[in-house]
Amino acid sequence: MSRATSEPTKVAIIGAGDIFPAYAQGLAAFGNLQLVAVADARASASEARAAEFGIVAQTPAELLAGDAEIIINLTPPDAHLAVGRQVLQAGKHLYTEKPLAASFDDGQRLMEAAAASGRRIGCAPDTFLGGAGQAARALVDSGRLGRIVAGQASMMERGPDDWHPNPAFFYRPGAGPLMDMGVYYLTQLVQLLGPVRRVSGMAHTSWAPRTVPRGPRQGQSIAVETPTHVVAGLEFEAGAFVTLSTSFDVWKHKSSHIELYGEQGSVVLPDPNQFGGALSVCETDGEWQDLAPRAFTGRLRGLGVAEMAAALRAGQPHRASGELALHVLEIMDATLRAAAKASPVSLSTRCERPAPLPLGFEKQIACEVAA
Numbered sequence: 001m002s003r004a005t006s007e008p009t010k011v012a013i014i015g016a017g018d019i020f021p022a023y024a025q026g027l028a029a030f031g032n033l034q035l036v037a038v039a040d041a042r043a044s045a046s047e048a049r050a051a052e053f054g055i056v057a058q059t060p061a062e063l064l065a066g067d068a069e070i071i072i073n074l075t076p077p078d079a080h081l082a083v084g085r086q087v088l089q090a091g092k093h094l095y096t097e098k099p100l101a102a103s104f105d106d107g108q109r110l111m112e113a114a115a116a117s118g119r120r121i122g123c124a125p126d127t128f129l130g131g132a133g134q135a136a137r138a139l140v141d142s143g144r145l146g147r148i149v150a151g152q153a154s155m156m157e158r159g160p161d162d163w164h165p166n167p168a169f170f171y172r173p174g175a176g177p178l179m180d181m182g183v184y185y186l187t188q189l190v191q192l193l194g195p196v197r198r199v200s201g202m203a204h205t206s207w208a209p210r211t212v213p214r215g216p217r218q219g220q221s222i223a224v225e226t227p228t229h230v231v232a233g234l235e236f237e238a239g240a241f242v243t244l245s246t247s248f249d250v251w252k253h254k255s256s257h258i259e260l261y262g263e264q265g266s267v268v269l270p271d272p273n274q275f276g277g278a279l280s281v282c283e284t285d286g287e288w289q290d291l292a293p294r295a296f297t298g299r300l301r302g303l304g305v306a307e308m309a310a311a312l313r314a315g316q317p318h319r320a321s322g323e324l325a326l327h328v329l330e331i332m333d334a335t336l337r338a339a340a341k342a343s344p345v346s347l348s349t350r351c352e353r354p355a356p357l358p359l360g361f362e363k364q365i366a367c368e369v370a371a
């Protein structure tokens, strides 16, 4: 495609559900993107979103034949492979919500489709590109903490039953607490520590079927087809051992989101499902000190799309890549397999750490919400 580099990249969205408004609002923060259309299997949903955000509603077939360069897939995980393949086969670049696909096998098939079409895959989460993740990355790379030897992370909550309009998919393969939420923690850990070599797992389901505990659907029953409490033991290639607890079965706890322990000190990271937040750092057994996040701290869903668009224009690799997402998907899939057979699983994929964002990157993507 030959276009002036100053012209925004046209993007379109398939999937007009719960997360759509966050994308429509987030994408508008980036001057290098233009959201042009939305499609959904339910025409009423895409028409309502199109009217709300002043864009065009199309059928999925019309959208695939349109002039968007990157198509963003916001369908549920069990539709990621089918919809993603259609996007790639239509000659478009794909940016998909997480996880890359509902299983590692499906993720591999999606990557094969990208290779066959010569198009790129980008994948959420992109929160590791936010100010907190990038501050943590600069800290780890500075060597101030020494080699990271261990860590622990936890994402534990009572599940999305009470707030999501359609919570059933959270309890099907491709979701559950590990694939739906642990994916943010694992992507952050891999960008900081590099690839994982081997995983152990423990998983169980506290309630099947599950009774919605509160909210508008209180008392309703949800079928549970994937474990709702999963603990992963992660052995990183670089040597660190990290445990990750994920749960939809816990009302409250006091654990940190992510803590990393280095030879010379420790760091506590904020919620990796957000772009910003302060970090706490200490050297050896000294006092904790706050470390401010870098740029990109707001509600900036779509930062990964903006970065991918800039990378496409520059002919460079993008950071929230299919390779990173496939490795993270294998970690999650392997954890569930390790739990099922009560024995560790070695991984077959690896990925390079995505390069840190350069300082001042917000100017490249014309983002005014910089800090």
Ligand SMILES: NC(=O)c1ccc[n+]([C@@H]2O[C@H](COP(=O)([O-])OP(=O)(O)OC[C@H]3O[C@@H](n4cnc5c(N)ncnc54)[C@H](O)[C@@H]3O)[C@@H](O)[C@H]2O)c1
Binding pocket: 014, 015, 016, 017, 018, 019, 020, 039, 040, 041, 042, 045, 060, 074, 075, 076, 077, 079, 082, 083, 097, 098, 099, 164, 165, 166, 180
């Ligand atoms: N809801 C959130 O807060 C949230 C946050 C972060 C990421 N995500 C991710 O975003 C994705 C979508 O989540 P959601 O909460 O918006 O789901 P949702 O169920 O609210 O919406 C999904 C939409 O996709 C449409 N759809 C399903 N299959 C389709 C197909 N084959 N072709 C076209 N349209 C199809 C549905 O009609 C529906 O409108 C998931 O991967 C989820 O993990 C959601």
